[in-house]
Amino acid sequence: AQSVTQPDIHITVSEGASLELRCNYSYGATPYLFWYVQSPGQGLQLLLKYFSGDTLVQGIKGFEAEFKRSQSSFNLRKPSVHWSDAAEYFCAVGAYNQGGKLIFGQGTELSVKP
Amino acid sequence: DTGVSQDPRHKITKRGQNVTFRCDPISEHNRLYWYRQTLGQGPEFLTYFQNEAQLEKSRLLSDRFSAERPKGSFSTLEIQRTEQGDSAMYLCASRLGLAGHNEQFFGPGTRLTVL
Numbered sequence: 001a002q003s004v005t006q007p008d009i010h011i012t013v014s015e016g017a018s019l020e021l022r023c024n025y026s027y028g029a030t031p032y033l034f035w036y037v038q039s040p041g042q043g044l045q046l047l048l049k050y051f052s053g054d055t056l057v058q059g060i061k062g063f064e065a066e067f068k069r070s071q072s073s074f075n076l077r078k079p080s081v082h083w084s085d086a087a088e089y090f091c092a093v094g095a096y097n098q099g100g101k102l103i104f105g106q107g108t109e110l111s112v113k114p
Numbered sequence: 115d116t117g118v119s120q121d122p123r124h125k126i127t128k129r130g131q132n133v134t135f136r137c138d139p140i141s142e143h144n145r146l147y148w149y150r151q152t153l154g155q156g157p158e159f160l161t162y163f164q165n166e167a168q169l170e171k172s173r174l175l176s177d178r179f180s181a182e183r184p185k186g187s188f189s190t191l192e193i194q195r196t197e198q199g200d201s202a203m204y205l206c207a208s209r210l211g212l213a214g215h216n217e218q219f220f221g222p223g224t225r226l227t228v229l
Contacts, residue, residue, distance in 0.1 A: 004156075032215040043118070043205070043220035044157070051215035090156050099170050100145060100209060102218065104156030 002027045004093050006105035013081050014113045021076040021108050023091030032094035033074040034102065035065055039087045047089075050074065061085070086112045116140060120206050120222035126227045127196055134192045135217050135224045139208030147218060148181060149205040150174065157205055161190060194227045 003026045013019050025031060031052045036044040048059025055067040065076045074091060088109050092102040120128050120139045139146050144165050149157035160179070161171045165186035175181075176198075183189040193200055203225050207218040 006156075009154075036220075042162075043221070043222045044207075045220075046217050049215060049217065092156070094215065099162055099164075100212075100216065100218070101147060101159040101162055101170065102149075102157070103159070106147075106154070106156050 002031070002093055002095055002103045004091050004103055004105035006089075006091055007106050008108045009106070010109045012111040012113060015083050016080050019076075019081045019085070019110070020080045021032070021089050021091075021110070023074045023076065023105060024072050025074065025091070025093045026072065027093055027095060029095075033065075033067060034092040034094065035059065035063070035074070035076050036090045036092060036104075037087045038090065038107075044090065047076070081112055082109075083112045083114065086110055115208075118206055118208050118219050120204075120221040120224050122224055123222060123228075124195070124224065124225045128229050129198060130195055132192065132194045133196060133226065134190055135226075137189045137206030137208075139188070139206070140219055141187075142208075143208035143210045143219070144186070145209040145211075146161045146183055147207040147209070148189070148191055149207065151203040151205055151223070152201075154172060157225055160191075193226075196226075198228045201226055 005024045034049045035047040038044045050067045089108045091105045121136045147162040148160040151157040163183040178194045181191045194229045203223045206221045209218045
């Protein structure tokens with residue numbers, strides 16, 4: 001069965017510091033991988049996705065993620081965090097030929113210190 | 115704004131009552147998804163439609179839950195005889211096309227509290 005693990009429930013970083021949020025997935029073939037961000041009272045917004053090609057993908061708001069097949073990982077990175085990045089981040093996997101439904105991890109809450 | 119909208123945004127009900135939520139997807143999006151999100155967890159898939167056809171239902175969707183998408187436009191999710199365990203955020207998302215990597219656009223959700 002497909003699954004997504006986000007090992008860090010809560011992370012705190014200082015503004016301006018770099019960020020890496022971890023995501024590991026379990027799936028038998030190459031999955032579609034997504035990172036979404038959720039701010040309080042807001043819907044989920046797509047940051048970036050991977051489905052083929054270059055394993056380093058660029059997203060919105062200065063985020064990037066790298067797909068590593070050997071490690072079954074899709075970690076999200078940002079070189080310099082802004083206070084407005086404080087939010088909940090979700091990694092999700094979608095499977096080929098399964099209607100496009102997404103399997104989400106439990107999320108990582110990011111706090112940003114001034 | 116032509117994003118996904120959901121109504122109501124908040125619903126408080128007493129145990130045993132029926133509730134119905136509405137989702138208006140982005141027009142021309144043929145796929146519509148419902149997810150449920152409980153506190154501290156990621157969204158969990160409930161069901162999805164392609165146009166008006168309901169193509170998959172999760173085991174999470176008990177007999178008390180029913181969803182419709184008449185005419186392939188808006189969708190409703192009804193919960194009958196609500197239980198306290200139904201308290202959650204119900205999210206709707208829509209997507210264009212059949213490609214699995216197409217982005218799903220999410221609505222703001224309906225937060226249900228069952229007393």
